[in-house]
Amino acid sequence: MTLVDNEMRSGSVSLLAGESPPGRRTDSVFRSAAALAAGVVLLILGLILVTTTRNAWPAFAEEGLSFVTSSTWDVAGAAFGTLAFTYGTLVISAIALLIAVPVSIGVALFVTEMVPKRLRAGVVMLIDLLSSVPSVVFGLWGILVVAPAITGVYTNISSALSGVPVLRTVFSGAPISGRSFFTAGLILAIMITPIITSITRETFATVPRAQKDAAYALGATNWEMIRGSVLPFSRSGIVAGVLLGFGRAIGETIAVALVIGSSPQITQRLFSSGDALSAVIANQFGESTGTYQAALIGMGVLLFVITLVISAFARAMIARAERRIGAESV
Amino acid sequence: MTTIDLRDGAPDLGEETRYSITRSRSGRQRQAINFLVHALFVIAFVSIVVPLALVIGYVVTRGMKVMSVSFLTDDIPIVTRAPGGGLGPAIVGTLLITGAAMLMAVPLGILGGIYLNEYGAKRRITKAIRFLAEVMTGVPSIVMGLFIYTTWVLAFGVSGFAGALALACLMLPVIIRSTEEMLRLVPIDQRQSAYALGGRRAGTIFRVVLPAAAPGIVSGVLLAVARAAGETAPLLFTILTVNAVNTDIFHGANTALSVQIFRNAQQVFPGPQERAWGAALTLLSIVFVFTLIARAVSAIFARKHQV
Structure with a gap:
Protein backbone atom coordinates (compact mmCIF):
# COMPACT_ATOMS: atom_id res chain seq x y z
CA MET A 1 0.00 0.00 0.00
CA THR A 2 2.65 2.51 1.00
CA LEU A 3 4.84 1.42 -1.87
CA VAL A 4 2.12 2.09 -4.44
CA ASP A 5 1.39 5.31 -2.59
CA ASN A 6 4.94 6.52 -3.05
CA GLU A 7 4.99 5.65 -6.70
CA MET A 8 1.77 7.56 -7.27
CA ARG A 9 3.16 10.57 -5.55
CA SER A 10 6.44 10.59 -7.38
CA GLY A 11 4.53 10.89 -10.62
CA SER A 12 5.39 7.67 -12.45
CA VAL A 13 1.75 6.65 -12.55
CA SER A 14 0.68 9.68 -14.53
CA LEU A 15 1.82 7.74 -17.61
CA LEU A 16 -1.34 5.71 -17.21
CA ALA A 17 -3.46 8.77 -17.92
CA GLY A 18 -4.26 9.72 -21.49
CA GLU A 19 -1.91 12.01 -23.36
CA SER A 20 -4.28 14.85 -24.15
CA PRO A 21 -2.29 18.07 -24.64
CA PRO A 22 -4.73 20.60 -23.11
CA GLY A 23 -5.02 18.56 -19.94
CA ARG A 24 -1.28 18.42 -19.70
CA ARG A 25 -1.05 22.18 -19.77
CA THR A 26 -3.55 22.64 -16.94
CA ASP A 27 -1.55 20.02 -15.11
CA SER A 28 1.73 21.84 -15.32
CA VAL A 29 0.20 25.25 -14.60
CA PHE A 30 -1.55 23.89 -11.54
CA ARG A 31 1.58 22.11 -10.46
CA SER A 32 3.65 25.29 -10.64
CA ALA A 33 0.98 27.24 -8.80
CA ALA A 34 1.00 24.68 -6.00
CA ALA A 35 4.78 24.66 -5.85
CA LEU A 36 4.79 28.45 -5.71
CA ALA A 37 2.32 28.43 -2.81
CA ALA A 38 4.52 26.04 -0.87
CA GLY A 39 7.52 28.19 -1.70
CA VAL A 40 5.87 31.22 -0.08
CA VAL A 41 6.67 29.69 3.31
CA LEU A 42 10.35 29.75 2.49
CA LEU A 43 10.07 33.29 1.20
CA ILE A 44 8.29 34.60 4.30
CA LEU A 45 10.73 33.00 6.75
CA GLY A 46 13.66 34.39 4.79
CA LEU A 47 12.10 37.84 4.58
CA ILE A 48 11.35 37.93 8.30
CA LEU A 49 14.99 37.34 9.11
CA VAL A 50 16.32 39.82 6.54
CA THR A 51 13.92 42.73 7.03
CA THR A 52 13.79 42.66 10.82
CA THR A 53 17.57 42.32 11.11
CA ARG A 54 18.07 45.19 8.67
CA ASN A 55 15.72 47.45 10.63
CA ALA A 56 17.29 46.45 13.92
CA TRP A 57 20.80 47.09 12.63
CA PRO A 58 21.21 50.64 14.03
CA ALA A 59 20.68 49.26 17.52
CA PHE A 60 22.93 46.24 16.98
CA ALA A 61 25.65 48.50 15.56
CA GLU A 62 25.41 51.04 18.37
CA GLU A 63 25.18 48.61 21.27
CA GLY A 64 27.30 45.79 19.94
CA LEU A 65 27.41 42.83 22.29
CA SER A 66 26.00 44.87 25.17
CA PHE A 67 22.62 44.67 23.41
CA VAL A 68 22.33 41.17 24.88
CA THR A 69 24.74 41.37 27.83
CA SER A 70 23.81 44.70 29.40
CA SER A 71 20.80 45.15 31.64
CA THR A 72 20.76 48.94 31.34
CA TRP A 73 17.62 49.95 29.49
CA ASP A 74 17.53 53.73 29.48
CA VAL A 75 15.60 55.23 26.60
CA ALA A 76 16.47 58.85 27.44
CA GLY A 77 20.17 57.97 27.78
CA ALA A 78 20.02 55.88 24.58
CA ALA A 79 21.26 52.73 26.35
CA PHE A 80 19.53 49.63 25.10
CA GLY A 81 20.64 46.54 27.01
CA THR A 82 18.04 43.78 26.94
CA LEU A 83 19.40 41.34 29.51
CA ALA A 84 16.70 42.12 32.09
CA PHE A 85 13.98 41.28 29.54
CA THR A 86 15.66 38.08 28.42
CA TYR A 87 15.94 37.17 32.10
CA GLY A 88 12.22 37.84 32.60
CA THR A 89 11.30 35.79 29.54
CA LEU A 90 13.35 32.83 30.77
CA VAL A 91 12.07 33.06 34.35
CA ILE A 92 8.38 33.15 33.43
CA SER A 93 8.86 30.38 30.84
CA ALA A 94 10.57 28.25 33.47
CA ILE A 95 7.74 28.81 35.96
CA ALA A 96 5.20 28.01 33.25
CA LEU A 97 6.98 24.79 32.27
CA LEU A 98 7.43 23.63 35.88
CA ILE A 99 3.68 23.88 36.35
CA ALA A 100 2.45 22.93 32.88
CA VAL A 101 4.60 19.88 32.13
CA PRO A 102 3.44 17.62 34.99
CA VAL A 103 -0.14 18.80 34.56
CA SER A 104 -0.07 18.20 30.80
CA ILE A 105 1.39 14.71 31.15
CA GLY A 106 -1.22 13.98 33.81
CA VAL A 107 -4.03 15.20 31.58
CA ALA A 108 -2.67 13.26 28.59
CA LEU A 109 -2.53 10.05 30.65
CA PHE A 110 -5.97 10.83 32.06
CA VAL A 111 -7.33 11.02 28.51
CA THR A 112 -5.50 7.99 27.08
CA GLU A 113 -5.55 5.64 30.08
CA MET A 114 -8.56 6.56 32.22
CA VAL A 115 -11.34 8.12 30.19
CA PRO A 116 -13.63 5.59 28.48
CA LYS A 117 -13.47 5.79 24.68
CA ARG A 118 -16.89 7.31 24.14
CA LEU A 119 -16.21 10.21 26.55
CA ARG A 120 -12.79 10.90 25.11
CA ALA A 121 -14.03 13.22 22.35
CA GLY A 122 -15.74 15.40 24.93
CA VAL A 123 -12.64 15.71 27.09
CA VAL A 124 -10.49 16.51 24.07
CA MET A 125 -13.05 19.14 23.09
CA LEU A 126 -12.59 20.83 26.47
CA ILE A 127 -8.82 20.98 25.95
CA ASP A 128 -9.39 22.40 22.45
CA LEU A 129 -11.64 25.09 23.90
CA LEU A 130 -8.92 26.03 26.38
CA SER A 131 -6.41 26.35 23.54
CA SER A 132 -8.79 28.51 21.51
CA VAL A 133 -9.21 31.17 24.22
CA PRO A 134 -7.35 34.21 22.83
CA SER A 135 -4.24 35.36 24.66
CA VAL A 136 -5.75 38.80 25.27
CA VAL A 137 -8.73 37.28 27.09
CA PHE A 138 -6.38 35.44 29.47
CA GLY A 139 -4.56 38.73 29.87
CA LEU A 140 -7.77 40.60 30.70
CA TRP A 141 -8.74 37.96 33.26
CA GLY A 142 -5.20 37.97 34.61
CA ILE A 143 -4.92 41.73 35.12
CA LEU A 144 -8.45 42.44 36.41
CA VAL A 145 -9.26 39.25 38.35
CA VAL A 146 -6.19 37.14 39.12
CA ALA A 147 -3.66 39.89 39.91
CA PRO A 148 -5.79 41.70 42.55
CA ALA A 149 -6.94 38.42 44.12
CA ILE A 150 -3.55 36.74 44.25
CA THR A 151 -1.67 39.54 46.03
CA GLY A 152 -3.06 38.33 49.37
CA VAL A 153 -1.96 34.76 48.63
CA TYR A 154 1.53 36.00 47.78
CA THR A 155 1.69 37.98 51.03
CA ASN A 156 0.74 34.87 53.03
CA ILE A 157 3.26 32.66 51.25
CA SER A 158 5.89 35.34 51.67
CA SER A 159 5.44 35.67 55.42
CA ALA A 160 5.14 31.90 55.87
CA LEU A 161 8.46 31.30 54.13
CA SER A 162 10.31 34.30 55.53
CA GLY A 163 12.27 32.00 57.88
CA VAL A 164 13.12 29.27 55.39
CA PRO A 165 16.70 29.71 54.12
CA VAL A 166 16.55 29.07 50.35
CA LEU A 167 12.86 29.66 49.64
CA ARG A 168 13.07 32.99 51.44
CA THR A 169 15.17 34.55 48.71
CA VAL A 170 12.71 33.48 46.02
CA PHE A 171 9.33 33.97 47.65
CA SER A 172 9.85 36.58 50.36
CA GLY A 173 10.71 40.24 50.59
CA ALA A 174 9.01 43.42 49.50
CA PRO A 175 7.72 44.65 47.16
CA ILE A 176 5.04 42.05 46.51
CA SER A 177 2.87 42.68 43.48
CA GLY A 178 -0.07 40.85 41.91
CA ARG A 179 1.42 41.75 38.56
CA SER A 180 4.64 39.79 38.77
CA PHE A 181 6.91 37.12 37.31
CA PHE A 182 4.91 34.44 39.09
CA THR A 183 1.50 35.63 37.88
CA ALA A 184 2.82 35.79 34.33
CA GLY A 185 4.24 32.27 34.69
CA LEU A 186 0.94 31.02 36.07
CA ILE A 187 -1.11 32.45 33.19
CA LEU A 188 1.46 31.15 30.70
CA ALA A 189 1.19 27.69 32.25
CA ILE A 190 -2.54 27.65 31.53
CA MET A 191 -1.90 28.79 27.98
CA ILE A 192 0.79 26.23 27.08
CA THR A 193 -0.89 23.23 28.73
CA PRO A 194 -3.07 22.41 25.68
CA ILE A 195 -0.14 22.19 23.24
CA ILE A 196 1.99 20.03 25.54
CA THR A 197 -1.03 17.87 26.30
CA SER A 198 -1.89 17.34 22.66
CA ILE A 199 1.66 16.37 21.61
CA THR A 200 2.18 13.98 24.55
CA ARG A 201 -1.32 12.54 24.12
CA GLU A 202 -0.59 11.74 20.47
CA THR A 203 2.62 9.99 21.47
CA PHE A 204 0.94 8.00 24.25
CA ALA A 205 -1.71 6.87 21.78
CA THR A 206 0.96 5.34 19.53
CA VAL A 207 2.37 2.99 22.18
CA PRO A 208 1.88 -0.49 20.68
CA ALA A 249 5.84 30.48 26.29
CA ILE A 250 8.79 32.53 25.04
CA GLY A 251 6.82 34.06 22.19
CA GLU A 252 3.59 34.63 24.08
CA THR A 253 3.04 38.34 24.22
CA ILE A 254 -0.23 39.94 25.12
CA ALA A 255 -1.17 38.07 28.28
CA VAL A 256 2.38 38.53 29.58
CA ALA A 257 2.38 42.24 28.66
CA LEU A 258 -0.74 42.71 30.81
CA VAL A 259 0.24 40.76 33.92
CA ILE A 260 4.03 40.97 34.31
CA GLY A 261 4.00 44.50 35.71
CA SER A 262 6.39 46.18 33.26
CA SER A 263 9.40 46.88 35.42
CA PRO A 264 12.78 45.97 33.97
CA GLN A 265 14.71 44.38 36.80
CA ILE A 266 16.74 41.27 37.43
CA THR A 267 15.65 39.88 40.76
CA GLN A 268 15.25 36.42 42.23
CA ARG A 269 12.02 37.49 43.97
CA LEU A 270 9.30 35.88 41.90
CA PHE A 271 6.49 37.92 43.47
CA SER A 272 8.00 41.17 42.15
CA SER A 273 7.17 42.94 38.92
CA GLY A 274 9.38 42.26 35.94
CA ASP A 275 9.33 42.48 32.20
CA ALA A 276 9.84 40.19 29.22
CA LEU A 277 11.08 40.58 25.64
CA SER A 278 7.71 40.17 23.95
CA ALA A 279 5.89 42.33 26.51
CA VAL A 280 8.34 45.22 26.10
CA ILE A 281 7.85 45.22 22.33
CA ALA A 282 4.06 45.25 22.70
CA ASN A 283 4.00 47.94 25.38
CA GLN A 284 6.64 50.31 24.04
CA PHE A 285 6.65 50.01 20.26
CA GLY A 286 3.92 52.60 19.71
CA GLU A 287 5.92 55.42 21.27
CA SER A 288 9.30 54.46 19.82
CA THR A 289 11.41 56.06 17.09
CA GLY A 290 14.95 55.81 15.73
CA THR A 291 17.43 53.64 17.60
CA TYR A 292 14.83 52.99 20.30
CA GLN A 293 12.56 51.40 17.71
CA ALA A 294 15.51 49.57 16.16
CA ALA A 295 16.28 48.11 19.60
CA LEU A 296 12.69 46.90 19.98
CA ILE A 297 12.82 45.30 16.53
CA GLY A 298 16.17 43.78 17.55
CA MET A 299 14.42 42.14 20.50
CA GLY A 300 12.01 40.69 17.94
CA VAL A 301 14.99 39.24 16.05
CA LEU A 302 16.19 37.73 19.32
CA LEU A 303 12.77 36.15 19.93
CA PHE A 304 12.59 34.90 16.36
CA VAL A 305 15.97 33.20 16.49
CA ILE A 306 15.36 31.63 19.91
CA THR A 307 11.93 30.25 18.97
CA LEU A 308 13.26 29.07 15.59
CA VAL A 309 16.00 27.03 17.24
CA ILE A 310 13.63 25.60 19.83
CA SER A 311 10.93 24.59 17.38
CA ALA A 312 13.48 23.14 14.96
CA PHE A 313 14.71 20.94 17.83
CA ALA A 314 11.16 20.01 18.76
CA ARG A 315 10.25 19.03 15.21
CA ALA A 316 13.41 16.98 14.91
CA MET A 317 12.42 15.12 18.10
CA ILE A 318 8.93 14.48 16.73
CA ALA A 319 10.41 13.21 13.46
CA ARG A 320 12.66 10.89 15.45
CA ALA A 321 9.73 9.56 17.44
CA GLU A 322 7.75 8.96 14.26
CA ARG A 323 10.64 7.20 12.58
CA ARG A 324 11.05 4.85 15.51
CA ILE A 325 7.35 4.10 15.63
CA GLY A 326 7.47 3.42 11.90
CA ALA A 327 10.43 1.08 12.32
CA GLU A 328 8.84 -0.86 15.17
CA SER A 329 5.51 -1.35 13.47
CA VAL A 330 7.15 -2.95 10.43
CA MET B 1 12.86 -20.75 39.21
CA THR B 2 10.52 -17.79 38.85
CA THR B 3 7.31 -17.87 40.71
CA ILE B 4 4.62 -15.51 39.55
CA ASP B 5 2.12 -14.63 42.20
CA LEU B 6 -0.33 -12.08 40.91
CA ARG B 7 -2.23 -11.72 44.16
CA ASP B 8 0.59 -10.65 46.37
CA GLY B 9 3.75 -8.83 45.41
CA ALA B 10 5.48 -8.64 42.09
CA PRO B 11 6.83 -11.59 40.18
CA ASP B 12 10.54 -12.14 40.49
CA LEU B 13 11.82 -11.48 37.00
CA GLY B 14 15.54 -11.14 37.49
CA GLU B 15 17.88 -8.19 37.18
CA GLU B 16 17.07 -6.81 33.72
CA THR B 17 13.34 -6.50 34.12
CA ARG B 18 11.70 -3.13 33.86
CA TYR B 19 9.34 -4.05 36.66
CA SER B 20 12.02 -4.62 39.19
CA ILE B 21 10.79 -1.48 40.91
CA THR B 22 7.82 -3.47 42.09
CA ARG B 23 9.73 -6.32 43.61
CA SER B 24 10.13 -5.04 47.08
CA ARG B 25 6.59 -3.73 47.47
CA SER B 26 3.58 -5.59 48.71
CA GLY B 27 0.45 -5.91 46.60
CA ARG B 28 -1.46 -3.52 48.80
CA GLN B 29 1.26 -0.89 48.51
CA ARG B 30 1.27 -1.25 44.75
CA GLN B 31 -2.48 -0.86 44.60
CA ALA B 32 -2.27 2.22 46.79
CA ILE B 33 0.36 3.81 44.57
CA ASN B 34 -1.72 2.96 41.53
CA PHE B 35 -4.75 4.61 43.09
CA LEU B 36 -2.76 7.67 44.13
CA VAL B 37 -1.31 8.21 40.67
CA HIS B 38 -4.74 7.97 39.10
CA ALA B 39 -6.02 10.50 41.59
CA LEU B 40 -3.20 12.79 40.42
CA PHE B 41 -4.34 12.37 36.79
CA VAL B 42 -7.83 13.45 37.79
CA ILE B 43 -6.43 16.42 39.72
CA ALA B 44 -4.38 17.42 36.65
CA PHE B 45 -7.51 17.36 34.54
CA VAL B 46 -9.51 19.33 37.11
CA SER B 47 -6.71 21.88 37.30
CA ILE B 48 -7.14 22.75 33.64
CA VAL B 49 -10.94 22.68 33.70
CA VAL B 50 -11.11 25.13 36.62
CA PRO B 51 -9.25 28.01 34.93
CA LEU B 52 -11.20 27.42 31.72
CA ALA B 53 -14.48 27.59 33.64
CA LEU B 54 -13.29 30.67 35.57
CA VAL B 55 -12.25 32.56 32.45
CA ILE B 56 -15.47 31.76 30.62
CA GLY B 57 -17.51 32.49 33.74
CA TYR B 58 -15.95 35.91 34.30
CA VAL B 59 -16.15 36.87 30.64
CA VAL B 60 -19.81 35.88 30.40
CA THR B 61 -21.00 37.46 33.66
CA ARG B 62 -18.99 40.68 33.33
CA GLY B 63 -19.59 40.90 29.60
CA MET B 64 -23.36 40.42 29.86
CA LYS B 65 -23.58 43.53 32.05
CA VAL B 66 -22.75 45.80 29.11
CA MET B 67 -24.04 43.66 26.28
CA SER B 68 -26.77 45.26 24.18
CA VAL B 69 -27.51 46.04 20.55
CA SER B 70 -26.13 49.56 20.93
CA PHE B 71 -22.93 48.17 22.52
CA LEU B 72 -22.39 46.08 19.40
CA THR B 73 -23.06 48.95 16.98
CA ASP B 74 -22.11 52.26 18.66
CA ASP B 75 -18.84 54.06 18.12
CA ILE B 76 -16.00 53.85 20.66
CA PRO B 77 -15.94 56.89 23.01
CA ILE B 78 -13.22 59.40 22.08
CA VAL B 79 -12.42 59.89 25.76
CA THR B 80 -11.15 56.48 26.84
CA ARG B 81 -12.14 56.84 30.49
CA ALA B 82 -15.77 57.69 29.62
CA PRO B 83 -18.35 55.02 30.42
CA GLY B 84 -20.83 53.72 27.85
CA GLY B 85 -20.33 53.76 24.12
CA GLY B 86 -19.89 50.66 22.04
CA LEU B 87 -17.50 48.59 19.98
CA GLY B 88 -19.08 48.70 16.54
CA PRO B 89 -15.83 49.77 14.83
CA ALA B 90 -13.89 46.96 16.52
CA ILE B 91 -16.38 44.30 15.45
CA VAL B 92 -16.36 45.60 11.87
CA GLY B 93 -12.55 45.76 12.00
CA THR B 94 -12.14 42.21 13.34
CA LEU B 95 -14.49 40.79 10.69
CA LEU B 96 -12.91 42.73 7.80
CA ILE B 97 -9.30 42.09 8.80
CA THR B 98 -9.83 38.40 9.58
CA GLY B 99 -11.87 38.02 6.37
CA ALA B 100 -9.16 39.64 4.26
CA ALA B 101 -6.50 37.47 5.92
CA MET B 102 -8.63 34.42 5.13
CA LEU B 103 -8.95 35.41 1.46
CA MET B 104 -5.17 35.53 1.20
CA ALA B 105 -4.14 32.57 3.34
CA VAL B 106 -6.79 29.96 2.49
CA PRO B 107 -6.16 29.54 -1.27
CA LEU B 108 -2.39 29.72 -0.81
CA GLY B 109 -2.47 27.35 2.15
CA ILE B 110 -4.62 24.76 0.40
CA LEU B 111 -2.47 24.93 -2.75
CA GLY B 112 0.65 24.55 -0.61
CA GLY B 113 -0.86 21.53 1.14
CA ILE B 114 -1.76 20.00 -2.21
CA TYR B 115 1.80 20.47 -3.41
CA LEU B 116 3.30 18.83 -0.34
CA ASN B 117 1.05 15.77 -0.44
CA GLU B 118 0.16 15.29 -4.11
CA TYR B 119 3.23 16.41 -5.99
CA GLY B 120 6.43 16.11 -4.09
CA ALA B 121 5.93 13.96 -1.03
CA LYS B 122 9.32 12.28 -1.26
CA ARG B 123 11.48 15.08 -2.57
CA ARG B 124 14.06 16.75 -0.43
CA ILE B 125 12.72 20.24 -1.14
CA THR B 126 9.24 19.13 -0.03
CA LYS B 127 10.60 17.77 3.19
CA ALA B 128 12.38 21.06 3.76
CA ILE B 129 9.21 23.05 3.10
CA ARG B 130 7.16 20.81 5.38
CA PHE B 131 9.73 21.28 8.11
CA LEU B 132 9.81 25.04 7.60
CA ALA B 133 6.01 25.23 7.64
CA GLU B 134 6.06 23.47 11.00
CA VAL B 135 8.74 25.80 12.27
CA MET B 136 6.77 28.77 10.95
CA THR B 137 3.78 27.81 13.11
CA GLY B 138 6.08 28.50 16.06
CA VAL B 139 7.02 32.05 15.04
CA PRO B 140 5.72 34.37 17.77
CA SER B 141 2.82 36.50 16.58
CA ILE B 142 4.52 39.69 17.76
CA VAL B 143 7.44 38.89 15.43
CA MET B 144 4.96 38.54 12.55
CA GLY B 145 3.69 42.02 13.48
CA LEU B 146 7.24 43.41 13.39
CA PHE B 147 7.81 41.71 10.03
CA ILE B 148 4.76 43.37 8.44
CA TYR B 149 5.70 46.65 10.09
CA THR B 150 9.16 46.62 8.52
CA THR B 151 8.06 45.39 5.10
CA TRP B 152 4.64 46.97 4.62
CA VAL B 153 3.81 49.66 7.16
CA LEU B 154 7.10 51.57 6.76
CA ALA B 155 6.44 51.77 3.02
CA PHE B 156 2.66 52.12 2.77
CA GLY B 157 1.48 53.17 6.22
CA VAL B 158 -0.91 51.52 8.66
CA SER B 159 -4.15 49.99 7.42
CA GLY B 160 -6.48 47.11 8.10
CA PHE B 161 -4.80 45.37 5.19
CA ALA B 162 -1.42 45.47 6.92
CA GLY B 163 -3.02 43.70 9.90
CA ALA B 164 -4.62 41.20 7.54
CA LEU B 165 -1.20 40.46 6.01
CA ALA B 166 0.22 39.68 9.44
CA LEU B 167 -2.72 37.40 10.29
CA ALA B 168 -2.44 35.69 6.90
CA CYS B 169 1.24 34.91 7.59
CA LEU B 170 0.20 33.29 10.88
CA MET B 171 -2.61 31.28 9.29
CA LEU B 172 -0.68 30.08 6.23
CA PRO B 173 1.52 27.36 7.78
CA VAL B 174 -1.37 26.06 9.89
CA ILE B 175 -3.59 25.67 6.82
CA ILE B 176 -0.78 24.09 4.76
CA ARG B 177 -0.13 21.47 7.42
CA SER B 178 -3.76 20.64 8.14
CA THR B 179 -4.59 20.41 4.41
CA GLU B 180 -1.67 18.07 3.87
CA GLU B 181 -2.76 15.85 6.78
CA MET B 182 -6.31 15.67 5.43
CA LEU B 183 -5.20 14.86 1.88
CA ARG B 184 -3.08 12.05 3.25
CA LEU B 185 -6.23 10.44 4.65
CA VAL B 186 -7.82 10.13 1.20
CA PRO B 187 -7.39 6.47 0.18
CA ILE B 188 -5.02 5.89 -2.71
CA ASP B 189 -7.66 3.71 -4.42
CA GLN B 190 -9.72 6.79 -5.18
CA ARG B 191 -6.84 8.37 -7.03
CA GLN B 192 -6.07 5.14 -8.86
CA SER B 193 -9.68 4.80 -9.98
CA ALA B 194 -9.61 8.32 -11.38
CA TYR B 195 -6.34 7.70 -13.19
CA ALA B 196 -7.67 4.41 -14.57
CA LEU B 197 -10.57 6.33 -16.06
CA GLY B 198 -8.09 8.55 -17.87
CA GLY B 199 -8.13 11.43 -15.42
CA ARG B 200 -5.11 13.66 -15.31
CA ARG B 201 -3.44 14.72 -12.15
CA ALA B 202 -4.93 18.20 -11.72
CA GLY B 203 -8.38 16.97 -12.70
CA THR B 204 -8.14 14.08 -10.26
CA ILE B 205 -7.13 16.41 -7.45
CA PHE B 206 -9.98 18.80 -8.14
CA ARG B 207 -12.77 16.31 -8.80
CA VAL B 208 -11.82 13.38 -6.58
CA VAL B 209 -9.22 14.12 -3.91
CA LEU B 210 -10.29 17.58 -2.79
CA PRO B 211 -14.02 16.75 -2.47
CA ALA B 212 -13.14 13.69 -0.40
CA ALA B 213 -10.94 15.72 1.94
CA ALA B 214 -13.14 18.83 1.94
CA PRO B 215 -14.68 18.51 5.43
CA GLY B 216 -11.27 18.01 7.04
CA ILE B 217 -9.78 20.93 5.14
CA VAL B 218 -12.72 23.18 6.06
CA SER B 219 -12.30 22.21 9.69
CA GLY B 220 -8.59 23.05 9.62
CA VAL B 221 -9.29 26.39 7.98
CA LEU B 222 -11.95 27.30 10.56
CA LEU B 223 -9.56 26.53 13.42
CA ALA B 224 -6.88 28.72 11.84
CA VAL B 225 -9.40 31.53 11.36
CA ALA B 226 -10.58 31.23 14.96
CA ARG B 227 -7.01 31.50 16.18
CA ALA B 228 -6.31 34.51 13.93
CA ALA B 229 -9.47 36.35 14.96
CA GLY B 230 -8.22 36.42 18.55
CA GLU B 231 -4.70 37.62 17.77
CA THR B 232 -3.66 40.97 19.21
CA ALA B 233 0.10 41.30 19.00
CA PRO B 234 0.38 41.38 15.19
CA LEU B 235 -2.28 44.09 14.97
CA LEU B 236 -0.97 46.53 17.59
CA PHE B 237 1.32 48.54 15.32
CA THR B 238 -0.01 47.50 11.94
CA ILE B 239 -3.55 48.89 12.31
CA LEU B 240 -3.23 51.21 15.35
CA THR B 241 -6.73 52.18 16.51
CA VAL B 242 -9.74 54.31 15.57
CA ASN B 243 -12.99 55.30 17.25
CA ALA B 244 -15.30 55.25 14.24
CA VAL B 245 -16.03 52.51 11.73
CA ASN B 246 -13.48 52.33 8.91
CA THR B 247 -14.70 49.99 6.18
CA ASP B 248 -11.80 50.85 3.87
CA ILE B 249 -9.21 48.28 4.85
CA PHE B 250 -6.62 49.68 2.44
CA HIS B 251 -6.47 53.18 3.86
CA GLY B 252 -6.18 54.63 7.32
CA ALA B 253 -6.00 53.16 10.78
CA ASN B 254 -8.46 50.51 11.89
CA THR B 255 -9.27 48.67 15.08
CA ALA B 256 -10.21 45.19 16.28
CA LEU B 257 -11.88 43.58 19.30
CA SER B 258 -8.60 42.11 20.54
CA VAL B 259 -6.83 45.47 20.35
CA GLN B 260 -9.69 47.15 22.22
CA ILE B 261 -9.50 44.55 24.99
CA PHE B 262 -5.74 45.07 25.31
CA ARG B 263 -5.99 48.87 25.49
CA ASN B 264 -8.99 49.01 27.81
CA ALA B 265 -7.72 46.31 30.17
CA GLN B 266 -4.85 48.60 31.18
CA GLN B 267 -7.22 51.42 32.20
CA VAL B 268 -8.07 51.93 35.86
CA PHE B 269 -11.51 53.44 35.13
CA PRO B 270 -14.62 51.26 35.25
CA GLY B 271 -15.94 52.48 31.87
CA PRO B 272 -13.14 51.10 29.68
CA GLN B 273 -12.86 47.98 31.85
CA GLU B 274 -16.54 47.24 31.21
CA ARG B 275 -16.00 47.72 27.49
CA ALA B 276 -13.05 45.33 27.68
CA TRP B 277 -15.24 42.61 29.23
CA GLY B 278 -17.94 43.24 26.63
CA ALA B 279 -15.37 43.01 23.84
CA ALA B 280 -14.00 39.81 25.39
CA LEU B 281 -17.48 38.26 25.42
CA THR B 282 -18.00 39.21 21.78
CA LEU B 283 -14.58 37.91 20.72
CA LEU B 284 -14.86 34.68 22.72
CA SER B 285 -18.28 34.01 21.17
CA ILE B 286 -16.89 34.45 17.65
CA VAL B 287 -13.86 32.25 18.39
CA PHE B 288 -15.87 29.49 20.11
CA VAL B 289 -18.47 29.38 17.33
CA PHE B 290 -15.72 28.89 14.75
CA THR B 291 -14.00 26.26 16.91
CA LEU B 292 -17.20 24.33 17.58
CA ILE B 293 -18.23 24.35 13.92
CA ALA B 294 -14.74 23.11 13.03
CA ARG B 295 -15.00 20.27 15.55
CA ALA B 296 -18.48 19.34 14.37
CA VAL B 297 -17.36 19.23 10.74
CA SER B 298 -14.33 17.08 11.55
CA ALA B 299 -16.41 14.77 13.76
CA ILE B 300 -18.80 14.15 10.87
CA PHE B 301 -15.78 13.63 8.61
CA ALA B 302 -14.26 11.12 11.00
CA ARG B 303 -17.53 9.18 11.24
CA LYS B 304 -17.81 9.03 7.47
CA HIS B 305 -14.27 7.68 7.23
CA GLN B 306 -14.80 4.98 9.81
CA VAL B 307 -17.60 3.37 7.81
Missing part, protein backbone atom coordinates in the same frame (compact mmCIF):
# COMPACT_ATOMS: atom_id res chain seq x y z
CA ARG A 209 -0.90 -2.55 22.25
CA ALA A 210 1.56 -5.45 22.60
CA GLN A 211 3.88 -3.46 24.87
CA LYS A 212 1.02 -2.63 27.21
CA ASP A 213 -0.37 -6.14 27.20
CA ALA A 214 3.06 -7.50 27.96
CA ALA A 215 3.23 -5.37 31.06
CA TYR A 216 -0.24 -6.40 32.18
CA ALA A 217 0.62 -10.05 31.55
CA LEU A 218 3.50 -9.69 33.99
CA GLY A 219 1.04 -8.60 36.63
CA ALA A 220 1.74 -4.89 36.44
CA THR A 221 -0.82 -2.47 37.80
CA ASN A 222 -2.06 0.25 35.45
CA TRP A 223 0.53 2.71 36.78
CA GLU A 224 3.33 0.16 36.56
CA MET A 225 2.31 -0.45 32.95
CA ILE A 226 2.45 3.31 32.27
CA ARG A 227 5.81 3.61 33.97
CA GLY A 228 7.30 0.58 32.27
CA SER A 229 5.73 0.73 28.79
CA VAL A 230 4.11 4.07 27.99
CA LEU A 231 6.59 6.57 29.41
CA PRO A 232 9.86 5.01 28.14
CA PHE A 233 8.31 4.59 24.71
CA SER A 234 7.17 8.21 24.63
CA ARG A 235 10.30 9.94 25.80
CA SER A 236 11.07 11.86 22.61
CA GLY A 237 7.40 12.80 22.21
CA ILE A 238 7.35 14.26 25.71
CA VAL A 239 10.57 16.18 25.07
CA ALA A 240 9.10 17.52 21.82
CA GLY A 241 5.93 18.61 23.61
CA VAL A 242 7.93 20.36 26.33
CA LEU A 243 10.08 22.13 23.72
CA LEU A 244 7.04 23.30 21.77
CA GLY A 245 5.48 24.55 24.99
CA PHE A 246 8.72 26.35 25.81
CA GLY A 247 8.70 28.00 22.37
CA ARG A 248 5.09 29.06 22.85
